[in-house]
Amino acid sequence: MELKKIQNYIGGKLLPPISNNYLNNFNPAIGEVYSEIPDSSIEDVHLAIVEAQKVKDEWANLALEKRFLILNTIAEKIEERREELALAESIDNGKPISLAMAVDIPRAASNFRFFATAIMHFASESHEMAGDAINYTLRKPIGIVGCISPWNLPLYLFTWKIAPALAAGNCVIAKPSEVTPMTAYLLSEICIEAGLPQGVLNIVHGLGSTVGEAMVRHPQIKAISFTGGTNTGARIASIAAPMFKKLSLELGGKNPNIIFADCDYEKMLNTTIRSSFANQGQICLCGSRIFVERSLYAKFKEDFVAKVKALKVGDPLVEGSNLGAVVSEAHMQKVLSYNNLAKEEGGTILCGGERVQLEGRCENGWFISPTVIEGLSYDCRTNQEEIFGPVVTIMPFDTEEEVLKYANSVKYGLASTLWTADLNRAHRMAEQIEAGIVWVNCWLHRDLRTPFGGTKASGVGREGGWEALRFFTEPKNVCIQY
Numbered sequence: 001m002e003l004k005k006i007q008n009y010i011g012g013k014l015l016p017p018i019s020n021n022y023l024n025n026f027n028p029a030i031g032e033v034y035s036e037i038p039d040s041s042i043e044d045v046h047l048a049i050v051e052a053q054k055v056k057d058e059w060a061n062l063a064l065e066k067r068f069l070i071l072n073t074i075a076e077k078i079e080e081r082r083e084e085l086a087l088a089e090s091i092d093n094g095k096p097i098s099l100a101m102a103v104d105i106p107r108a109a110s111n112f113r114f115f116a117t118a119i120m121h122f123a124s125e126s127h128e129m130a131g132d133a134i135n136y137t138l139r140k141p142i143g144i145v146g147c148i149s150p151w152n153l154p155l156y157l158f159t160w161k162i163a164p165a166l167a168a169g170n171c172v173i174a175k176p177s178e179v180t181p182m183t184a185y186l187l188s189e190i191c192i193e194a195g196l197p198q199g200v201l202n203i204v205h206g207l208g209s210t211v212g213e214a215m216v217r218h219p220q221i222k223a224i225s226f227t228g229g230t231n232t233g234a235r236i237a238s239i240a241a242p243m244f245k246k247l248s249l250e251l252g253g254k255n256p257n258i259i260f261a262d263c264d265y266e267k268m269l270n271t272t273i274r275s276s277f278a279n280q281g282q283i284c285l286c287g288s289r290i291f292v293e294r295s296l297y298a299k300f301k302e303d304f305v306a307k308v309k310a311l312k313v314g315d316p317l318v319e320g321s322n323l324g325a326v327v328s329e330a331h332m333q334k335v336l337s338y339n340n341l342a343k344e345e346g347g348t349i350l351c352g353g354e355r356v357q358l359e360g361r362c363e364n365g366w367f368i369s370p371t372v373i374e375g376l377s378y379d380c381r382t383n384q385e386e387i388f389g390p391v392v393t394i395m396p397f398d399t400e401e402e403v404l405k406y407a408n409s410v411k412y413g414l415a416s417t418l419w420t421a422d423l424n425r426a427h428r429m430a431e432q433i434e435a436g437i438v439w440v441n442c443w444l445h446r447d448l449r450t451p452f453g454g455t456k457a458s459g460v461g462r463e464g465g466w467e468a469l470r471f472f473t474e475p476k477n478v479c480i481q482y
Protein backbone atom coordinates (compact mmCIF):
# COMPACT_ATOMS: atom_id res chain seq x y z
CA MET A 1 0.00 0.00 0.00
CA GLU A 2 1.34 3.43 -0.89
CA LEU A 3 1.91 5.62 2.14
CA LYS A 4 0.11 8.92 2.47
CA LYS A 5 2.43 11.73 1.42
CA ILE A 6 2.20 14.94 3.41
CA GLN A 7 2.72 18.06 1.28
CA ASN A 8 4.11 21.49 1.92
CA TYR A 9 1.69 24.45 1.94
CA ILE A 10 3.32 27.23 -0.05
CA GLY A 11 1.67 30.13 -1.85
CA GLY A 12 -1.74 28.71 -0.99
CA LYS A 13 -1.05 25.37 -2.69
CA LEU A 14 -0.21 21.90 -1.45
CA LEU A 15 3.15 21.13 -3.05
CA PRO A 16 5.70 18.33 -3.00
CA PRO A 17 9.22 19.30 -1.92
CA ILE A 18 11.34 20.62 -4.80
CA SER A 19 13.82 17.76 -4.32
CA ASN A 20 10.96 15.22 -4.25
CA ASN A 21 12.67 13.60 -1.26
CA TYR A 22 10.57 12.36 1.65
CA LEU A 23 11.21 11.28 5.25
CA ASN A 24 9.49 8.46 7.11
CA ASN A 25 6.79 9.34 9.59
CA PHE A 26 6.21 6.79 12.36
CA ASN A 27 3.19 5.77 14.36
CA PRO A 28 4.80 5.31 17.80
CA ALA A 29 2.02 3.09 19.14
CA ILE A 30 2.78 0.41 16.55
CA GLY A 31 6.40 1.30 15.83
CA GLU A 32 5.86 1.49 12.05
CA VAL A 33 6.11 4.04 9.26
CA TYR A 34 2.62 5.13 8.26
CA SER A 35 3.18 8.25 6.14
CA GLU A 36 5.88 10.29 4.49
CA ILE A 37 6.79 13.89 4.98
CA PRO A 38 8.63 16.29 2.66
CA ASP A 39 12.36 16.39 3.30
CA SER A 40 12.33 20.02 2.22
CA SER A 41 15.45 21.99 1.45
CA ILE A 42 16.57 25.59 1.53
CA GLU A 43 14.93 26.04 -1.89
CA ASP A 44 11.49 25.25 -0.48
CA VAL A 45 12.02 27.81 2.28
CA HIS A 46 13.10 30.40 -0.29
CA LEU A 47 10.04 29.68 -2.41
CA ALA A 48 7.84 30.19 0.65
CA ILE A 49 9.51 33.53 1.34
CA VAL A 50 8.97 34.66 -2.26
CA GLU A 51 5.26 33.81 -1.93
CA ALA A 52 4.99 35.60 1.42
CA GLN A 53 6.78 38.63 0.03
CA LYS A 54 4.14 39.01 -2.69
CA VAL A 55 1.26 39.36 -0.25
CA LYS A 56 2.75 40.75 2.93
CA ASP A 57 1.67 44.37 2.43
CA GLU A 58 -1.83 43.38 1.46
CA TRP A 59 -2.22 41.18 4.55
CA ALA A 60 -0.69 43.82 6.82
CA ASN A 61 -3.13 46.43 5.53
CA LEU A 62 -6.25 44.27 5.54
CA ALA A 63 -9.05 45.67 7.70
CA LEU A 64 -8.86 44.11 11.16
CA GLU A 65 -12.37 42.78 10.92
CA LYS A 66 -11.50 40.86 7.76
CA ARG A 67 -8.46 39.34 9.44
CA PHE A 68 -10.66 38.45 12.39
CA LEU A 69 -13.22 36.76 10.15
CA ILE A 70 -10.68 34.56 8.38
CA LEU A 71 -8.91 33.49 11.57
CA ASN A 72 -12.20 32.84 13.30
CA THR A 73 -13.29 30.67 10.36
CA ILE A 74 -10.10 28.63 10.81
CA ALA A 75 -11.08 28.13 14.48
CA GLU A 76 -14.55 26.97 13.44
CA LYS A 77 -13.17 24.55 10.88
CA ILE A 78 -10.76 23.06 13.42
CA GLU A 79 -13.77 22.43 15.63
CA GLU A 80 -15.77 20.92 12.76
CA ARG A 81 -12.91 18.51 12.02
CA ARG A 82 -11.97 17.88 15.66
CA GLU A 83 -12.50 14.12 15.58
CA GLU A 84 -10.35 13.69 12.48
CA LEU A 85 -7.68 16.00 13.94
CA ALA A 86 -7.67 14.24 17.33
CA LEU A 87 -7.29 10.86 15.64
CA ALA A 88 -4.44 12.19 13.50
CA GLU A 89 -2.72 13.70 16.55
CA SER A 90 -3.01 10.48 18.51
CA ILE A 91 -1.65 8.35 15.66
CA ASP A 92 1.21 10.74 14.95
CA ASN A 93 2.29 11.40 18.53
CA GLY A 94 1.18 8.34 20.52
CA LYS A 95 -0.92 10.34 22.97
CA PRO A 96 -4.30 8.98 24.13
CA ILE A 97 -7.00 10.08 21.71
CA SER A 98 -9.08 11.15 24.72
CA LEU A 99 -6.35 13.71 25.57
CA ALA A 100 -6.19 14.97 22.00
CA MET A 101 -10.00 15.35 21.95
CA ALA A 102 -10.15 17.06 25.36
CA VAL A 103 -7.03 19.23 25.21
CA ASP A 104 -4.95 19.46 22.04
CA ILE A 105 -7.58 20.09 19.40
CA PRO A 106 -9.96 22.35 21.39
CA ARG A 107 -6.95 24.41 22.40
CA ALA A 108 -5.80 24.75 18.77
CA ALA A 109 -9.23 26.19 17.92
CA SER A 110 -9.10 28.44 20.99
CA ASN A 111 -5.70 29.78 19.94
CA PHE A 112 -7.13 31.02 16.65
CA ARG A 113 -10.31 32.36 18.21
CA PHE A 114 -8.45 34.05 21.05
CA PHE A 115 -6.01 35.94 18.82
CA ALA A 116 -8.65 36.65 16.15
CA THR A 117 -10.63 38.55 18.78
CA ALA A 118 -7.60 39.94 20.62
CA ILE A 119 -6.37 41.81 17.58
CA MET A 120 -9.68 43.66 17.39
CA HIS A 121 -8.93 45.12 20.84
CA PHE A 122 -5.18 45.59 20.55
CA ALA A 123 -4.57 49.32 21.05
CA SER A 124 -1.33 51.21 21.01
CA GLU A 125 -0.20 53.30 23.98
CA SER A 126 0.02 57.06 24.21
CA HIS A 127 2.02 59.13 26.71
CA GLU A 128 1.26 62.77 27.34
CA MET A 129 4.10 65.10 28.43
CA ALA A 130 2.89 67.76 30.87
CA GLY A 131 0.71 69.68 28.43
CA ASP A 132 3.50 70.15 25.93
CA ALA A 133 3.63 67.05 23.75
CA ILE A 134 2.05 63.70 23.10
CA ASN A 135 3.77 60.44 22.26
CA TYR A 136 1.93 57.64 20.59
CA THR A 137 3.23 54.22 19.72
CA LEU A 138 2.57 52.75 16.34
CA ARG A 139 2.59 48.96 16.26
CA LYS A 140 3.17 47.66 12.78
CA PRO A 141 3.45 44.04 11.67
CA ILE A 142 7.06 42.89 11.42
CA GLY A 143 6.65 41.49 7.90
CA ILE A 144 7.63 37.85 7.47
CA VAL A 145 8.17 35.83 10.63
CA GLY A 146 9.21 32.24 11.35
CA CYS A 147 7.45 29.85 13.71
CA ILE A 148 9.14 26.58 14.72
CA SER A 149 7.42 24.10 17.02
CA PRO A 150 8.10 20.76 18.80
CA TRP A 151 6.42 17.35 18.80
CA ASN A 152 4.85 17.10 22.25
CA LEU A 153 1.68 19.17 21.68
CA PRO A 154 1.87 19.40 17.90
CA LEU A 155 -1.15 21.39 16.72
CA TYR A 156 -1.63 23.10 20.09
CA LEU A 157 1.84 24.71 20.09
CA PHE A 158 1.99 25.27 16.32
CA THR A 159 -1.20 27.35 16.41
CA TRP A 160 -0.13 29.10 19.63
CA LYS A 161 2.52 30.82 17.49
CA ILE A 162 0.88 31.06 14.10
CA ALA A 163 -2.39 32.56 15.32
CA PRO A 164 -0.89 35.68 17.00
CA ALA A 165 1.64 36.11 14.18
CA LEU A 166 -1.12 36.16 11.57
CA ALA A 167 -3.50 38.21 13.73
CA ALA A 168 -0.82 40.88 14.12
CA GLY A 169 -0.65 41.16 10.32
CA ASN A 170 2.48 39.17 9.53
CA CYS A 171 3.05 36.58 6.87
CA VAL A 172 4.36 33.36 8.36
CA ILE A 173 6.78 30.64 7.38
CA ALA A 174 6.09 27.79 9.78
CA LYS A 175 7.80 24.49 10.48
CA PRO A 176 6.17 21.83 12.62
CA SER A 177 8.29 19.08 14.14
CA GLU A 178 9.30 16.45 11.58
CA VAL A 179 8.34 13.88 14.23
CA THR A 180 4.66 14.95 14.29
CA PRO A 181 3.77 16.76 11.04
CA MET A 182 0.28 15.39 10.33
CA THR A 183 -2.02 17.92 12.00
CA ALA A 184 0.00 20.82 10.57
CA TYR A 185 -0.69 19.31 7.15
CA LEU A 186 -4.41 19.06 7.94
CA LEU A 187 -4.27 22.68 9.10
CA SER A 188 -3.05 23.69 5.65
CA GLU A 189 -6.17 22.08 4.15
CA ILE A 190 -8.26 23.99 6.68
CA CYS A 191 -6.57 27.30 5.82
CA ILE A 192 -7.35 26.76 2.13
CA GLU A 193 -11.00 25.99 2.96
CA ALA A 194 -11.20 29.01 5.27
CA GLY A 195 -10.08 31.38 2.50
CA LEU A 196 -6.77 32.46 4.01
CA PRO A 197 -5.16 34.42 1.17
CA GLN A 198 -2.41 32.55 -0.69
CA GLY A 199 1.10 33.02 0.69
CA VAL A 200 0.03 34.48 4.04
CA LEU A 201 0.83 31.22 5.85
CA ASN A 202 3.39 28.82 4.41
CA ILE A 203 4.09 25.50 6.09
CA VAL A 204 7.39 23.91 5.13
CA HIS A 205 7.98 20.39 6.41
CA GLY A 206 11.36 18.85 7.04
CA LEU A 207 14.33 18.64 9.35
CA GLY A 208 15.40 21.28 11.82
CA SER A 209 18.96 21.24 10.56
CA THR A 210 17.85 22.12 7.00
CA VAL A 211 14.42 23.81 6.98
CA GLY A 212 14.65 25.23 10.51
CA GLU A 213 18.14 26.63 10.04
CA ALA A 214 17.30 28.03 6.61
CA MET A 215 14.44 29.94 8.24
CA VAL A 216 16.65 31.23 11.03
CA ARG A 217 19.36 32.32 8.57
CA HIS A 218 17.17 34.00 5.98
CA PRO A 219 17.44 37.80 6.23
CA GLN A 220 13.83 38.29 5.09
CA ILE A 221 12.52 36.47 8.17
CA LYS A 222 12.68 39.19 10.77
CA ALA A 223 11.58 37.31 13.87
CA ILE A 224 11.71 33.72 15.07
CA SER A 225 9.28 32.25 17.55
CA PHE A 226 10.65 28.90 18.65
CA THR A 227 9.53 26.23 21.09
CA GLY A 228 11.75 23.22 21.66
CA GLY A 229 14.87 22.07 23.43
CA THR A 230 17.33 24.37 25.20
CA ASN A 231 20.29 23.30 23.04
CA THR A 232 18.34 24.01 19.85
CA GLY A 233 17.31 27.37 21.26
CA ALA A 234 20.94 28.23 21.96
CA ARG A 235 21.90 27.31 18.40
CA ILE A 236 19.09 29.42 16.97
CA ALA A 237 20.08 32.36 19.16
CA SER A 238 23.71 32.09 18.05
CA ILE A 239 22.65 32.41 14.40
CA ALA A 240 19.86 34.95 14.79
CA ALA A 241 21.38 37.32 17.34
CA PRO A 242 24.07 38.81 15.06
CA MET A 243 21.32 39.44 12.50
CA PHE A 244 19.35 41.35 15.18
CA LYS A 245 16.27 39.25 14.73
CA LYS A 246 13.54 39.34 17.32
CA LEU A 247 13.56 36.07 19.22
CA SER A 248 11.03 34.31 21.39
CA LEU A 249 12.47 31.09 22.79
CA GLU A 250 10.34 28.67 24.81
CA LEU A 251 12.71 25.95 25.94
CA GLY A 252 13.11 23.02 28.30
CA GLY A 253 12.23 22.67 31.94
CA LYS A 254 12.73 20.62 35.09
CA ASN A 255 9.80 21.83 37.09
CA PRO A 256 9.41 21.50 40.85
CA ASN A 257 6.15 20.40 42.44
CA ILE A 258 6.27 21.52 46.09
CA ILE A 259 3.77 19.94 48.46
CA PHE A 260 3.16 21.15 52.01
CA ALA A 261 1.36 19.03 54.61
CA ASP A 262 -1.47 21.56 54.97
CA CYS A 263 -2.62 21.19 51.34
CA ASP A 264 -5.98 19.92 50.11
CA TYR A 265 -4.71 16.36 49.99
CA GLU A 266 -7.11 14.69 47.55
CA LYS A 267 -6.98 17.54 45.07
CA MET A 268 -3.19 17.62 45.30
CA LEU A 269 -2.86 13.87 44.82
CA ASN A 270 -5.12 13.68 41.78
CA THR A 271 -3.57 16.75 40.19
CA THR A 272 -0.04 15.50 40.88
CA ILE A 273 -0.85 12.32 38.97
CA ARG A 274 -1.81 14.51 35.99
CA SER A 275 1.06 16.96 36.34
CA SER A 276 3.49 14.03 36.42
CA PHE A 277 2.15 11.78 33.67
CA ALA A 278 -0.23 13.64 31.34
CA ASN A 279 0.88 13.12 27.74
CA GLN A 280 3.37 10.51 29.07
CA GLY A 281 5.10 13.31 31.00
CA GLN A 282 5.95 14.99 27.70
CA ILE A 283 4.57 18.42 28.54
CA CYS A 284 7.10 21.14 29.17
CA LEU A 285 5.00 22.14 32.20
CA CYS A 286 4.91 18.71 33.87
CA GLY A 287 6.35 18.69 37.39
CA SER A 288 9.13 16.12 37.38
CA ARG A 289 10.68 16.84 40.80
CA ILE A 290 8.18 16.31 43.60
CA PHE A 291 9.19 17.74 46.98
CA VAL A 292 6.96 16.70 49.90
CA GLU A 293 7.02 18.10 53.43
CA ARG A 294 8.50 15.39 55.65
CA SER A 295 5.45 14.93 57.88
CA LEU A 296 3.39 14.02 54.79
CA TYR A 297 6.07 12.12 52.90
CA ALA A 298 5.31 8.51 53.94
CA LYS A 299 1.57 8.86 53.35
CA PHE A 300 2.10 10.64 50.05
CA LYS A 301 4.56 8.03 48.86
CA GLU A 302 2.18 5.17 49.61
CA ASP A 303 -0.89 6.78 48.06
CA PHE A 304 0.93 8.24 45.07
CA VAL A 305 2.69 5.00 44.13
CA ALA A 306 -0.58 3.06 44.48
CA LYS A 307 -2.30 5.49 42.11
CA VAL A 308 0.58 5.42 39.63
CA LYS A 309 0.53 1.62 39.59
CA ALA A 310 -3.18 1.78 38.75
CA LEU A 311 -2.59 3.94 35.66
CA LYS A 312 -3.23 2.05 32.45
CA VAL A 313 -0.58 2.14 29.76
CA GLY A 314 -2.38 1.13 26.61
CA ASP A 315 -3.38 1.58 22.99
CA PRO A 316 -3.86 5.34 22.58
CA LEU A 317 -6.96 4.76 20.46
CA VAL A 318 -8.69 2.74 23.18
CA GLU A 319 -10.86 4.58 25.69
CA GLY A 320 -9.45 4.19 29.20
CA SER A 321 -5.74 4.26 28.35
CA ASN A 322 -4.19 6.80 30.72
CA LEU A 323 -0.79 6.76 29.05
CA GLY A 324 -0.10 6.10 25.39
CA ALA A 325 3.21 5.65 23.59
CA VAL A 326 6.16 7.99 23.90
CA VAL A 327 6.91 9.79 20.69
CA SER A 328 9.77 7.80 19.19
CA GLU A 329 12.06 4.86 19.73
CA ALA A 330 15.02 7.18 20.28
CA HIS A 331 13.07 9.11 22.89
CA MET A 332 12.02 5.89 24.61
CA GLN A 333 15.66 4.82 24.85
CA LYS A 334 16.66 8.22 26.20
CA VAL A 335 13.97 8.15 28.89
CA LEU A 336 14.79 4.56 29.89
CA SER A 337 18.49 5.40 30.16
CA TYR A 338 17.65 7.76 33.02
CA ASN A 339 16.37 4.83 35.07
CA ASN A 340 19.82 3.27 34.94
CA LEU A 341 21.39 6.60 35.79
CA ALA A 342 19.01 7.03 38.73
CA LYS A 343 20.01 3.62 40.08
CA GLU A 344 23.70 4.43 39.65
CA GLU A 345 23.10 7.66 41.56
CA GLY A 346 21.63 5.73 44.47
CA GLY A 347 17.93 6.02 43.65
CA THR A 348 15.28 3.38 44.22
CA ILE A 349 12.65 2.82 41.56
CA LEU A 350 9.38 2.51 43.44
CA CYS A 351 7.37 1.61 40.35
CA GLY A 352 7.64 1.57 36.56
CA GLY A 353 10.90 2.24 34.81
CA GLU A 354 10.45 -0.31 32.06
CA ARG A 355 9.37 -0.64 28.49
CA VAL A 356 5.83 -1.99 28.35
CA GLN A 357 5.14 -4.68 25.79
CA LEU A 358 1.46 -4.55 24.85
CA GLU A 359 -0.37 -7.33 23.09
CA GLY A 360 -1.97 -7.19 19.65
CA ARG A 361 -1.87 -4.13 17.42
CA CYS A 362 0.57 -2.25 19.66
CA GLU A 363 2.99 -5.09 20.42
CA ASN A 364 5.91 -3.22 18.82
CA GLY A 365 4.95 0.22 20.11
CA TRP A 366 7.13 2.44 22.27
CA PHE A 367 5.50 2.42 25.69
CA ILE A 368 7.01 3.10 29.12
CA SER A 369 5.47 2.36 32.52
CA PRO A 370 5.04 5.49 34.67
CA THR A 371 8.04 5.72 36.93
CA VAL A 372 8.52 7.01 40.47
CA ILE A 373 12.03 7.23 41.94
CA GLU A 374 13.09 8.09 45.50
CA GLY A 375 16.29 8.34 47.44
CA LEU A 376 18.10 10.79 45.18
CA SER A 377 19.78 14.02 46.17
CA TYR A 378 18.37 17.22 44.69
CA ASP A 379 21.59 17.96 42.82
CA CYS A 380 22.24 14.64 41.06
CA ARG A 381 21.97 14.47 37.26
CA THR A 382 18.59 12.70 37.36
CA ASN A 383 17.25 15.69 39.28
CA GLN A 384 18.99 18.32 37.19
CA GLU A 385 18.52 17.19 33.57
CA GLU A 386 15.29 17.31 31.59
CA ILE A 387 14.03 13.76 30.96
CA PHE A 388 10.73 14.72 29.30
CA GLY A 389 9.02 11.39 29.86
CA PRO A 390 6.86 9.55 32.42
CA VAL A 391 9.46 9.78 35.17
CA VAL A 392 9.27 11.68 38.47
CA THR A 393 11.41 11.74 41.57
CA ILE A 394 10.03 12.24 45.09
CA MET A 395 12.00 13.84 47.91
CA PRO A 396 11.20 14.95 51.46
CA PHE A 397 11.99 18.43 52.84
CA ASP A 398 11.73 20.15 56.21
CA THR A 399 11.69 23.91 55.67
CA GLU A 400 10.62 26.49 53.11
CA GLU A 401 14.19 27.68 52.84
CA GLU A 402 15.47 24.21 52.10
CA VAL A 403 12.87 23.40 49.45
CA LEU A 404 13.43 26.74 47.74
CA LYS A 405 17.10 25.88 47.47
CA TYR A 406 16.21 22.51 45.91
CA ALA A 407 13.59 24.00 43.59
CA ASN A 408 15.89 26.73 42.32
CA SER A 409 18.98 24.53 41.98
CA VAL A 410 18.38 23.62 38.32
CA LYS A 411 19.48 25.60 35.28
CA TYR A 412 15.86 25.75 34.11
CA GLY A 413 13.06 28.07 35.24
CA LEU A 414 9.89 27.30 33.33
CA ALA A 415 7.04 26.36 35.66
CA SER A 416 6.39 25.31 39.24
CA THR A 417 3.54 24.01 41.34
CA LEU A 418 2.89 24.81 44.97
CA TRP A 419 0.42 23.04 47.26
CA THR A 420 -0.47 24.77 50.54
CA ALA A 421 -3.48 26.18 52.35
CA ASP A 422 -1.37 28.96 53.84
CA LEU A 423 -1.92 32.03 51.70
CA ASN A 424 1.00 33.94 53.16
CA ARG A 425 3.34 31.08 52.44
CA ALA A 426 1.97 30.77 48.90
CA HIS A 427 2.74 34.44 48.20
CA ARG A 428 6.13 34.23 49.87
CA MET A 429 7.18 31.14 47.95
CA ALA A 430 5.69 32.26 44.63
CA GLU A 431 7.76 35.40 44.83
CA GLN A 432 10.99 33.45 45.37
CA ILE A 433 10.65 30.51 43.00
CA GLU A 434 12.75 31.02 39.89
CA ALA A 435 10.17 30.22 37.22
CA GLY A 436 8.08 32.05 34.67
CA ILE A 437 4.91 30.35 35.90
CA VAL A 438 3.80 29.42 39.42
CA TRP A 439 0.65 27.40 39.92
CA VAL A 440 -0.74 27.45 43.44
CA ASN A 441 -3.14 24.61 44.29
CA CYS A 442 -3.68 23.81 40.61
CA TRP A 443 -1.78 22.82 37.49
CA LEU A 444 -2.10 23.72 33.82
CA HIS A 445 -5.00 26.00 34.60
CA ARG A 446 -4.45 28.19 31.56
CA ASP A 447 -5.71 31.68 30.84
CA LEU A 448 -4.52 32.62 27.35
CA ARG A 449 -4.15 36.29 28.35
CA THR A 450 -1.35 35.61 30.84
CA PRO A 451 2.39 35.79 30.04
CA PHE A 452 3.63 32.32 29.18
CA GLY A 453 7.28 31.29 29.21
CA GLY A 454 10.34 30.67 31.29
CA THR A 455 13.40 32.22 32.79
CA LYS A 456 17.05 31.00 32.97
CA ALA A 457 17.70 28.18 30.45
CA SER A 458 13.96 27.83 29.86
CA GLY A 459 13.92 30.69 27.45
CA VAL A 460 13.67 34.31 26.49
CA GLY A 461 10.48 36.28 26.03
CA ARG A 462 6.87 35.43 26.75
CA GLU A 463 3.96 34.20 24.66
CA GLY A 464 0.27 34.71 25.31
CA GLY A 465 -2.10 37.68 25.26
CA TRP A 466 -0.64 41.11 24.61
CA GLU A 467 2.89 39.70 25.04
CA ALA A 468 2.51 37.69 21.84
CA LEU A 469 0.97 40.57 19.91
CA ARG A 470 3.74 42.87 21.10
CA PHE A 471 6.35 40.33 20.03
CA PHE A 472 4.87 40.04 16.57
CA THR A 473 4.74 43.82 16.02
CA GLU A 474 7.39 46.48 15.75
CA PRO A 475 6.78 49.50 18.00
CA LYS A 476 7.53 52.99 16.74
CA ASN A 477 7.17 56.00 19.00
CA VAL A 478 5.93 59.25 17.48
CA CYS A 479 6.44 62.36 19.61
CA ILE A 480 4.49 65.49 18.65
CA GLN A 481 5.17 68.75 20.42
CA TYR A 482 2.41 71.32 20.38
Ligand code: NAD
Pocket residue numbers: 148149150151152153157175176177178206207208209211212213216227228229230232233235236250251252253283284386388414453454458459
Ligand atom coordinates in the same frame (compact mmCIF):
# COMPACT_ATOMS: atom_id res chain seq x y z
P1 NAD B 1 13.83 20.22 19.35
O1 NAD B 1 14.57 21.40 19.85
O2 NAD B 1 14.60 19.02 18.97
O3 NAD B 1 12.96 20.59 18.08
C1 NAD B 1 11.99 21.62 18.09
C2 NAD B 1 11.81 22.14 16.68
O4 NAD B 1 13.02 22.77 16.27
C3 NAD B 1 11.53 21.05 15.64
O5 NAD B 1 10.61 21.54 14.70
C4 NAD B 1 12.90 20.84 15.01
O6 NAD B 1 12.83 20.36 13.70
C5 NAD B 1 13.44 22.26 15.02
N1 NAD B 1 14.90 22.35 14.97
C6 NAD B 1 15.81 21.44 15.35
N2 NAD B 1 17.06 21.89 15.12
C7 NAD B 1 16.93 23.13 14.60
C8 NAD B 1 17.86 24.12 14.17
N3 NAD B 1 19.17 23.92 14.24
N4 NAD B 1 17.39 25.29 13.70
C9 NAD B 1 16.07 25.53 13.65
N5 NAD B 1 15.13 24.62 14.02
C10 NAD B 1 15.56 23.44 14.50
O7 NAD B 1 12.76 19.89 20.48
P2 NAD B 1 11.72 18.67 20.52
O8 NAD B 1 12.48 17.44 20.87
O9 NAD B 1 10.87 18.69 19.31
O10 NAD B 1 10.77 19.09 21.74
C11 NAD B 1 11.04 18.78 23.07
C12 NAD B 1 11.61 19.98 23.79
O11 NAD B 1 10.72 21.08 23.67
C13 NAD B 1 11.75 19.75 25.28
O12 NAD B 1 13.00 20.26 25.69
C14 NAD B 1 10.63 20.57 25.88
O13 NAD B 1 10.85 21.02 27.19
C15 NAD B 1 10.55 21.70 24.94
N6 NAD B 1 9.25 22.36 25.03
C16 NAD B 1 9.18 23.61 25.60
C17 NAD B 1 7.96 24.24 25.73
C18 NAD B 1 7.84 25.62 26.34
O14 NAD B 1 6.80 26.23 26.21
N7 NAD B 1 8.87 26.13 27.00
C19 NAD B 1 6.80 23.62 25.25
C20 NAD B 1 6.91 22.35 24.69
C21 NAD B 1 8.15 21.73 24.57
